[in-house]
Amino acid sequence: MKRGFSLLELCVSLGILSFVLLGIFGVFELGQSSFHFASLRQGLQSEARVAFYALGNDLRHSSFVTVTTVPRTVSVILPRQESRGNQTLDRDGLCTAGVENWESPGAIDIHSGFPNFDSFVVYYGTSEPEGRLIRQVVRPALVGPYPNAEFSLVNSMHDNPLANSSRVGVTRTLSKRLLSFRARRDNDSRLVVVLLRLRGMGGAKPGTGARADETFELTLKTYPENTYPRV
């Protein structure tokens, strides 16, 4: 004759099972939030890498004397940080000369050996709270081994990139999670220094329960290889 489980046994076993399930779900939750958190970070990093690859490539092929920067700060209320009120962030503009097709026979000037700069590449951060990093190729009336005289806040740094003057080709949005973009010329070292900060928001941060709010920051120091004269 078989005996059934007593109420006490059932309660104990259910209790144990609950603890086990809680543990399992806890681990699962931790794994899931870690996955999302890692994805968030990885996404930020890969966006930054894409932006930096493009920036580094354009700057490296350029000439220091053609690099111009437009400093700009915006005052915005960031999502999830409303309690901190307005925050001041750098959303600069950077413009440098470029050659659209390096493989064309006319890419190099036959008389001097210098690149035949035929366009300018513009990078800037938009002014929205969740900013975008825009890359555009522009061809103003005068292109050459000198700064783009038309590059300015008014002409070239609209939140709607299609409103920018002299643009040609495809406009690329390198990041939609831009926190700040700072570009400076260092006249002594002749380096262009770019600071890029991206901000990503996600679900709960693993282990803490707080909501994920990650910032990823990269600094790029590039010497434009086609700088002439070199000093």
Added chain:
Amino acid sequence: MRNWRRRGVALFVVLLVMFVLLTLLGAFVRVNNTNLNLLGLGLTRVQAEEACNSAVQYAWMRLDKEADWGSPGYFTSHSPHEVLGSRLECSGSGTTVTGKVNGTDMTFTIQLFNNLNNASPDEPNRVPKYAVRMSIEGRSGNARKHMEVVLRKRAFVDASAVAQLRMAVTNPQPMKWNIDSTDRQLNMVRSNGTLLGPNPGLGGGPSQIEFLRPAGTPAAAQGPFGSAWASDEITLGTTALSGNSAATTTAGVNTKGQFVPKTGGSYQIPDLKPEDLTGPTTERTLPGGTYSFLIAGTDVPAVPAQEAVAEVPAVEAQPEVGIPGEEGYQPAVEATPAVPGRAAVAAVDAYTQWNQSLVYTDPAGHVQVLASVPSGEGHGNDYTPVPLNRDVWVPLALDPATGARTDRSILANLKTCQIVVAPGIKAVVPSGDLRVDGQLGSGNLALGTRVEGAQQEEHDGHRGHRRRGRGNAQPEDEALAQPSSLEALDGNISIYGAATGWGAIVSHQKDISLRMRNALATDPDGGVALYAGGDVTMLSGRQSYGVDCSDATFLGLIYAKGNFLARANQQNLNIEGALVSKGAIDILEARNVNFKYNPDFLFDIIDTTSQTSATRLEQVSLSIR
């Protein structure tokens, strides 16, 4: 039965655990493999790029040593294999060089287009003059990188005027400062201190500064065609530009250039030593002292009036029409400058162009008359002016064998009041100063001019050939193309009148003083027109008897270890080449100042025959893909 059931459960559990573990292991292996592949791919790409960089550095090093390295036929007359230490092995064939970095799988191939020794571009291979283009493929594993690099000979400086302390080009009266260049990409003036220039049209009125449009630039282009750099403030007219973006922008637009004040950095002005200079090697000694042309009489014939010569008008630039290679295509025509006419020479009642004596005062104060106009030829007791009917050439150089003044390499002409240095001769003043004084605007120096009766002497090597690198055609009058030079080893050089001709004036340690009536061109091989261990000073000449100071024109490098001062008295100062001062540059009261950067004069400034490096190269472009 119960045991079998339990065994079945145990087996199931064991299999399940093994499955889970194997799945985990598989996933782990796969993730790691992917990571390793990604890492390896990134590594090989970096290595391929580094292989390209190694190739550039290797080729640069080889070209520094031998400018014809990798040119067609080079590897048939030189060993094609080279091993550098234990790391790099290279071999050349034709115009291709392959290399391997030992201990790695990094290799590279360089396709060379060497045009370093040619003064004209290699159009089919798209190589500029005095340059080499390298098409490099770097490999590592499966990764490949392609790099295109152009290196070219480095000019002595990169600006038409470079000042260490200050640059000031001013005139209270209307003036024009033109900044021009034969290099399409490089048109600059630099000051490591302040830069003071005339008004670029700030507040209205015409701009007194202009960066000229390079030849071949579209006529519609409005610049900037050049730039002015200053480590400190740039002041144009009375306006300081730093911190004044509106004025800086307006000045840039008006002058078709850009102004960069307070750069913070400092341009490294290359050091140039007298022993580095190239030039003629046949030396003749000219004793220092004062050489004076003195007037012997006062009643002299009148100079008749002469007609003015009309200006030859400029040809306007014509833009390119059509597409190259297609029917109806017309190439662009570069503008030609107007050739200025010559003003009429007014009649002068009494002009003592001749009628001279040459007096020499040595450093100890002893005076002797070296030559005088013979009696009856220009002055006589009867005061009847009789023009000279022949030149009077007085030998000034000391004969190397006897020490007497019999050598005819350096002569004085009483008719033209000139001291003339024969072509191919280096006139050396071993000690003391050299002053060529004169009256009425006389007391001239002529370099590299053919002299009747002067002996043409052989000089070493091929330096001095004016047209080296400009085609093989040598002029028939080769002797005329040989430059000469005048060098004072420890004293000053002062020329009262005009310094003209083909060559260089060099004061190793002290000053050079000239008047604003020079026309001195240098040899592109030598490059230096004036070299002073101290200051270079140009003052306006004395106006009398219709002889006025006039324009000063220099072709070549003017290098002053001290200051450069030109007080132009409303005349023009033209410099094509470069003006370099390790002190201050002050150009005052000039009507027009025309600077034209011409690196052709600046490629071979330093005589590198005694140094290990034969070529100074610089990278002018680079692309990677």
